[in-house]
Amino acid sequence: MDYRREIDGLRALAVIPVILFHAGFQIFSGGFVGVDVFFVISGYLITTIILTELKTGKFSLVNFYERRVRRILPALFFVMAVCLPFAWLWLLPEDFVAFSKSFSYVPAFLSNVLFRKQSGYFDAATELKPLLHTWSLAVEEQYYLLFPVLLIATRKLSNRFIIYLLIVIFMSSLFYANYKVGIKPSSAFYLLPSRFWEILVGAFVAYYYINHNIKKHNHTTEQLGSLFGFTLIIYSIFAFNTQTPFPSFYTLIPTIGAALIIIFANQKTIVGKLLGMKVMLGIGLISYSAYLWHQPLFAFTRHRSISEPSLYLMSAIAVLSFIFAYLTWKFVERPFRNKHRFSRKQVFVYAGFVSILYIGIGLVGQQTKGLINLYNKEQLKIIGGLEDAREYTWKRLNDLNHKDFEQNAYKIMVIGDSFSGDFLNAVFENKPSSQINFSTHVIPAVCGNLYVEDNLLKYIDAKIHKLCLEKNWYGDEKLTQLITKADEVWLISSWQDWQLSFLSQSMLNLEKRFGKKFLIVGKKSFGKKINKSQLSEFSTSSIQELKTMKTPLPENHIKINNFMKNNISSDKFFNLSEEICLSTSECRLFDNNGNLISYDGGHTSINGAKYIGSIISRNQRFSELFDN
Numbered sequence: 001m002d003y004r005r006e007i008d009g010l011r012a013l014a015v016i017p018v019i020l021f022h023a024g025f026q027i028f029s030g031g032f033v034g035v036d037v038f039f040v041i042s043g044y045l046i047t048t049i050i051l052t053e054l055k056t057g058k059f060s061l062v063n064f065y066e067r068r069v070r071r072i073l074p075a076l077f078f079v080m081a082v083c084l085p086f087a088w089l090w091l092l093p094e095d096f097v098a099f100s101k102s103f104s105y106v107p108a109f110l111s112n113v114l115f116r117k118q119s120g121y122f123d124a125a126t127e128l129k130p131l132l133h134t135w136s137l138a139v140e141e142q143y144y145l146l147f148p149v150l151l152i153a154t155r156k157l158s159n160r161f162i163i164y165l166l167i168v169i170f171m172s173s174l175f176y177a178n179y180k181v182g183i184k185p186s187s188a189f190y191l192l193p194s195r196f197w198e199i200l201v202g203a204f205v206a207y208y209y210i211n212h213n214i215k216k217h218n219h220t221t222e223q224l225g226s227l228f229g230f231t232l233i234i235y236s237i238f239a240f241n242t243q244t245p246f247p248s249f250y251t252l253i254p255t256i257g258a259a260l261i262i263i264f265a266n267q268k269t270i271v272g273k274l275l276g277m278k279v280m281l282g283i284g285l286i287s288y289s290a291y292l293w294h295q296p297l298f299a300f301t302r303h304r305s306i307s308e309p310s311l312y313l314m315s316a317i318a319v320l321s322f323i324f325a326y327l328t329w330k331f332v333e334r335p336f337r338n339k340h341r342f343s344r345k346q347v348f349v350y351a352g353f354v355s356i357l358y359i360g361i362g363l364v365g366q367q368t369k370g371l372i373n374l375y376n377k378e379q380l381k382i383i384g385g386l387e388d389a390r391e392y393t394w395k396r397l398n399d400l401n402h403k404d405f406e407q408n409a410y411k412i413m414v415i416g417d418s419f420s421g422d423f424l425n426a427v428f429e430n431k432p433s434s435q436i437n438f439s440t441h442v443i444p445a446v447c448g449n450l451y452v453e454d455n456l457l458k459y460i461d462a463k464i465h466k467l468c469l470e471k472n473w474y475g476d477e478k479l480t481q482l483i484t485k486a487d488e489v490w491l492i493s494s495w496q497d498w499q500l501s502f503l504s505q506s507m508l509n510l511e512k513r514f515g516k517k518f519l520i521v522g523k524k525s526f527g528k529k530i531n532k533s534q535l536s537e538f539s540t541s542s543i544q545e546l547k548t549m550k551t552p553l554p555e556n557h558i559k560i561n562n563f564m565k566n567n568i569s570s571d572k573f574f575n576l577s578e579e580i581c582l583s584t585s586e587c588r589l590f591d592n593n594g595n596l597i598s599y600d601g602g603h604t605s606i607n608g609a610k611y612i613g614s615i616i617s618r619n620q621r622f623s624e625l626f627d628n
Helices: 005-023 033-056 061-090 093-108 111-117 132-153 159-183 185-190 196-211 219-239 249-264 270-275 278-285 287-304 311-337 344-367 377-383 386-399 418-428 462-471 477-485 497-514 532-539 543-548 555-567 576-581 606-618
Strands: 410-416 436-442 488-492 518-521 550-552 586-588
Touching: 005 033, 005 249, 005 270, 005 278, 005 287, 005 311, 033 061, 033 132, 033 196, 033 219, 033 249, 061 093, 061 132, 061 287, 061 311, 061 344, 061 532, 093 111, 093 132, 093 344, 111 132, 111 185, 132 196, 132 287, 159 185, 159 196, 159 249, 159 462, 185 462, 196 249, 219 249, 219 270, 249 270, 278 287, 287 311, 377 532, 386 418, 386 436, 386 606, 410 418, 410 477, 418 436, 418 488, 418 518, 418 606, 436 477, 497 518, 497 555, 555 576, 576 586, 576 606
Parallel strands: 410 436, 410 488, 488 518
Antiparallel strands: 550 586
């Protein structure tokens, strides 16, 4: 197979936007499409090799998987090995358990299955998962367990039959992806059946390349074809965002773009010359290692930072990922690809041994609950019970869901997300009057706690459209009945930027239909989830010192609360953050007894609920609701 400079350049075009997207550069809102370009490149290269060797009778599954092991595992296992000590040093038990689970799934190429399961509301943010990016490697290797076997099984059949068969598989996978993304977006995103067609795009290019003389294209066709392909990829990088359903028919844009570049670009075309530049070639050569390094570096940086890392810092980390990538390529990737340095037997033994070792390490991390026994008494006091607090957040909220009011009781309807659960817990921890009845209704924060006529889906991540449609905002008949009967209605959510412009109209609509009984509660924040270095500091501090420790509030939190404060009349808005923090820029981390208020920077621990409840019960607006 002849070396093509533009293919390495295309790798660079794929990896750069992926890294910048994960670094947080909003302009690269569709940078994730770089992974889809990688799928096409992989499908093209691997299929070309398989078809060429099948044609000459030299293809062997053992040889094929040896090449895959040499290409994928050494650098992957090296990066994982480097991650392990830092995970132990910097991750709290709960996060270390999650890391350990992924550590055991990656060698089995099943991490995509794991991350699909971990897509729930309370799961750790994806940007904090050091091995999240390995899902794409898992998809590829699952594909290559099946595809070579399929080609071997059909090698005696005509090319036309094989092409038709692959077209049927392609169309089935594509339409399945487009369907699945609307009902189970996480499954569509992470799992092979909805990604199979993307790698097949590259396979079709390989079939075309082998069965046609590409040199027959005239220069104008090559120029236009490659420019159009390049334009499709660039368009996807800057026009797509997390609200774009993916994978779906939209994914055809970057994948077809990559296919056109592979077919038409050469060193005589503008795109071929651009992709063939030395800097692009250099990045392309180390693109695999750069892809491996960027996510753990970003994730650990975010874990270590008390506030969201600046773009300057993330830019520096992005550069660092390329430096590490070069060293890994030179001292790990290249040596293991050299058959004279490492024999087939050595490579397979190494791969098998390290895989078993890593799976074992991952299981140990899970079984020991993040090696929690290695924490001292003071540390355990701070983090103790935080895992149970997640269930605590939701239990009362769920137990009171659509509960009927007693006729003679004072009736309060609480509508919102998990933050409404926090507020409810805070109230109940401070003994509300027995004459008060509460009922709840959940509207996820990402959907918007809004009562407007606009189509809110266009503002919402495509992955959770189905969830929002199921919750149906205020369209539930039982909810309507409860609001009508309620004396007060509290709207409590983790309010988001895009929702602010709808708040006034939403309140007007609610009051017009149900009367003036609504109160909006502002969002709260305790910065970021504490990290392990902070835990070490906290565990050696006295209660008096803990009481004075504060964390800066996120800029976005301040912006949202200030907007609500300035645009909603004071009789309809309760600024919870100011009541708790007594500041607009920072907030305390511990209650008066030295207990951590929040377990993740947003939701309250049990002790945190008691502390916040005591503040609420003393507030004039709510004081009459309590017995004490």
